[in-house]
Amino acid sequence: MAREYQRYEGTPQRDLFRILRERFLERHSGSGPWSIDVGSGPLRFTRWVGSEGSHRVALDLSRAALEFPRTGSSGDPGTIDRVRGDATRPPFPPGQFSSVAVLGNAIGFAGADGSRLLDAASSLTAPGGRLLLEIAPGPGEHSRYLARLPPSAVRRLLRSPVGAVRPRIEREGFAREPWRKRDPGTFQRWTVPGISEYLSKRGWAQDETVAVAPALGHLTGRIAAVRGDAKAWGHLLEIEEAVGRRPERWTSAASVLLAWTAPASRSHTLK
Secondary structure, three states: OHHHHHHHOOOHHHHHHHHHHHHHHHHOOOOOOEEEEEOOOOOOOHHHOOOOOOEEEEEEOOHHHHHOOOOHHHOOOOOEEEEEOOOOOOOOOOOOEEEEEEOOOHHHHOHHHHHHHHHHHHHHEEEEEEEEEEEOOOOOEEEHHHHOOOHHHHHHHOOOOHHHHHHHHHHHOEEEOOOOOOOOOOOOOOOHHHHHHHHHOOOOEEEEEEEOOOOOOOOHHHHHHHHOOHHHHHHHHHHHHHHHOOHHHOOOOOOEEEEEEOOOOHHHOOO
C-alpha cells in the first residue's frame, strides 16, 4: 500500500504526473454539496474531487487503503467519509453526487467488470453533475524535439513563451514508447472513442479530454532539469496540457483524463 501511495511522490516525474491530475480536478471541481472518489485507493486525490465546501466520500474495497496514513505533498486530506464497499455496487442512492471521480484507470483494472463500474459511477452522478475518468489507452509517448535536446537546453527553452515552444514540439512529432507488458492479463484498455460512444449516446456532454504529460512524461532527466526553475516548470505544465488536449495524443497516451457532464434528465443516465 505504501508503494501505491508513493506512486506520485519523490521524483520530479512523479510531481509532474500528480500536479497535472490535481490541476485537472481543480478545473472540474463542480459546485454541489457532495462528491465521491470511486475506487479511491489511499485517498491520494480525494481532497481534489469536488469543490472546497463539498462533503467528500472515498469508496474502496480495501480497508487498508482507506485507513492508510497520508503524508507528503497531499498532507491531511481533511474530513472525508471513508466507505468500504464494491464500486460496481455502491451503497448509495442514484444521483447523489455532484462530482464523481474514477481515477487510476480503475475501470481498466476492473477487467470484465469495467462496464459495470462505469455504469455504477455514472448512476451516482447527479443531473448536471461531473463524471471524471482516467483511462490508459496506450504505452505513452514523448516529444522528439525535446528528446534530442540536452536537459539544460530543455530548461532554457521552457523559459520561453509557451506560444513559441509548442509549435516546435508539434512540428517534430512524438515517439511512441514500447509496451511494458506483452500480456495485459485481465486488464482492459478503454479508448477515448469507446468512452465517448458509451456516454454521448446516453446524453452526456464532453467537457475536456487531456492526455497526461505527452511531451516530457517519459524523459525523466529533462523533467528533473526543469523542476527547479519555477518559470520553466510553469510553462511545462501549460504545454503538457495544451498538447495533451489534441485528439492525436489520446491514442498512444499512457493516461488520459476525461470530464463529462451528466444530462439534466435522469432518464438519460446509464443503466
